[in-house]
Amino acid sequence: MASDIQAxxxxxxxxxxxxxxxxxxxxxxxxxxEMLTYHMGWTGEGSGPLVTGKRLRPLLTLLALSSxxxxxxxxxxxxxxxxxxxxxxxIELIHNFSLVHDDIQDNSSLRRGRQxxxxxxxxxxxxxxxxxxxxxxxxxxxxxxxxxxSEIVVRATRIxxxxxxxxxxxxxxxxxxxxxxxxxxxxxxxxxxxxxSALLSACTHIGALLGYAKGEKLEAFRLFGYHLGLAxxxxxxxxxxxxxxxxxxxxxxxxxxxxxxxxxxxxxxxxNGPFANRWRQGRIAxxxxxxxxxxxxxxxxxxxxxxxxxxxxxxxxxxxxxxNPQGEAGRIILEISNRxxxxxx
Numbered sequence: 457m458a459s460d461i462q463a464x465x466x467x468x469x470x471x472x473x474x475x476x477x478x479x480x481x482x483x484x485x486x487x488x489x490e491m492l493t494y495h496m497g498w499t500g501e502g503s504g505p506l507v508t509g510k511r512l513r514p515l516l517t518l519l520a521l522s523s524x525x526x527x528x529x530x531x532x533x534x535x536x537x538x539x540x541x542x543x544x545x546x547i548e549l550i551h552n553f554s555l556v557h558d559d560i561q562d563n564s565s566l567r568r569g570r571q572x573x574x575x576x577x578x579x580x581x582x583x584x585x586x587x588x589x590x591x592x593x594x595x596x597x598x599x600x601x602x603x604x605x606s607e608i609v610v611r612a613t614r615i616x617x618x619x620x621x622x623x624x625x626x627x628x629x630x631x632x633x634x635x636x637x638x639x640x641x642x643x644x645x646x647x648x649x650x651x652x653s654a655l656l657s658a659c660t661h662i663g664a665l666l667g668y669a670k671g672e673k674l675e676a677f678r679l680f681g682y683h684l685g686l687a688x689x690x691x692x693x694x695x696x697x698x699x700x701x702x703x704x705x706x707x708x709x710x711x712x713x714x715x716x717x718x719x720x721x722x723x724x725x726x727x728n729g730p731f732a733n734r735w736r737q738g739r740i741a742x743x744x745x746x747x748x749x750x751x752x753x754x755x756x757x758x759x760x761x762x763x764x765x766x767x768x769x770x771x772x773x774x775x776x777x778x779x780n781p782q783g784e785a786g787r788i789i790l791e792i793s794n795r796x797x798x799x800x801x
Contacts, residue, residue, distance in 0.1 A: 461522070461784055462515065468538060469514045472545040474498065476596045480588060491585045495556060495573050507568040512792070513551055513659045514544035519789045520663025520677055523781030540666040542599035543612055547659055549593035550616065554623055554655075556586035561631060590620075604666065612662050619658035626650020633717050637736045641722045645686075653685030660684075664779070676779035680772055687768035687797050693718035694761050697749050712740045712748055719764060720757030729755050769797045 477496065480489040494500040497508035518537045525535035556573055558564070560582055565575040574582035597616055600609045629647040633639050660681030664674050696711035697720060711718055724731040731751045734740070740748050752758065773793065781789050 459784060459788060462519075462788055465515055465518045465537065465544075466511055468541055469511050469518070469544055469548065470508075472541045472596075473548060476542070476545050476549065476592050479592055479595065488584075488588070491573055491577055491581065492588060494576070495552060495585060495589075497568075500570070502570045507570055509568075511548060512796075513655060514548040516656070516659040516681070516789065516792070517544045517547055517663040517666075519785045519792075520660045520781070521667035522785035523667070523783060523789055524664050524669040524673060524677070524779070525667035535667055536603075539603035540600065540663070542596045542602075543662055543666060546593045546596035546616065547655065547662070549589050549596060550620060550623075551655060553586045553589035553593060554627075556582055556589065558627070560586075561627070600666070608665065612665055615658055615662050615665070619654045622650045622654035624650075626652070626654065635715065636717070637725065637732075639717050639722060640726060641719070644717065644719055644722050647717075648686060648689040649682075652689040653682045656685035656688070657681035669779075673779055676775045680775040680779055683768050683772035683775060684793060684796070687765050687772050690719050690761055690765040690768060691797060693720060694758060694765065697752065698758060712745050713742055715739050718761075720752055720761045723760045724752055724755050724757045727755055731755050731757070765797070772797070 473496065474493075477489070477492050480492060482489070490499060494503070497503055497505075518540060521535060521540050522537050525537075555567065559567060559572040560574045560579050564572055566572060572582070573585050577585075593616075594613075597613050598609070600612060604612075626647050626649065629643070630651055633643070633647065657678055658681070661674070661678040664677035669677060693711070693716075696716065696718060712721075721731075721735065725735060731748070734748065734751070773790075776790065776793065780786075
């Protein structure tokens with residue numbers, strides 16, 4: 457059950473997201489605005505809390521701010537997290553911009569059980585929707601100027617811009633690896649650093665910055681988010697092959713059928729055993745999934761990935777300890793981290 461501060465933050469995040477997206481709520485472009493509100497999960501068939509997503513990234517941003525602002529050196533006491541609500545919304549809008557474009561690039565017609573924007577309105581319109589979310593995100597972070605000095609706003613904007621570039625690099629690597637069987641484990645890390653860690657790192661980094669954290673504390677928050685992202689992605693790779701569909705909400709067959717270069721697969725490819733031989737023959741059919749997953753586990757792919765996930769989890773929690781988050785917000789950050797990294801399999 458969410459705490460009072462967590463529930464309040466999530467409520468205000470949703471209000472701010474709607475306020476920011478309403479920049480397109482204008483005559484003549486009502487359908488355009490509808491495309492954005494549909495993707496965000498607010499309108500259309502099947503809309504509601506089950507399809508909006510958990511808003512984890514903006515929540516982590518505000519929690520990081522609140523957990524370190526009690527110790528800020530500005531002499532101002534606890535910083536009001538509402539003053540940073542536009543930055544939290546900006547991060548969530550960047551996340552959703554990337555999802556709209558990912559769906560097109562991955563040819564995914566469904567997201568959370570509903571038609572994706574491109575499947576409903578076509579790829580050209582969907583590209584425009586993603587572009588709009590990106591622009592609004594950049595406008596939103598600029599709203600920090602109402603409550604923060606210009607040097608803080610510039611630093612937060614730079615962190616977000618650097619993150620977006622990392623996202624595109626990670627996506628490029630992911631797409632360029634498709635269909636290849638010569639990818640090594642060393643090439644996996646820059647891909648997931650861009651696709652997953654960059655945005656989570658930006659959340660905790662920007663949140664701590666807006667809580668006036670400095671020096672080693674600010675860097676510890678950044679590294680916490682970065683390694684949280686790495687651990688989360690490796691865990692997701694494991695669940696994408698051996699997870700319980702009822703728990704994860706995704707088919708455990710999908711990653712093998714889609715030929716994803718996940719960490720367990722790359723480990724087995726480097727071993728160059730029976731699994732690697734089968735993998736190089738072409739995509740695995742749905743009816744082969746159980747056999748392939750069992751072979752992959754037998755060759756040590758699962759055990760290796762679990763050890764890596766555990767190591768990255770320890771790094772993430774170690775940096776969180778260094779960051780020393782305070783109060784109720786700090787407790788919630790630790791709780792969320794443990795929940796993310798110890799998901800049921």
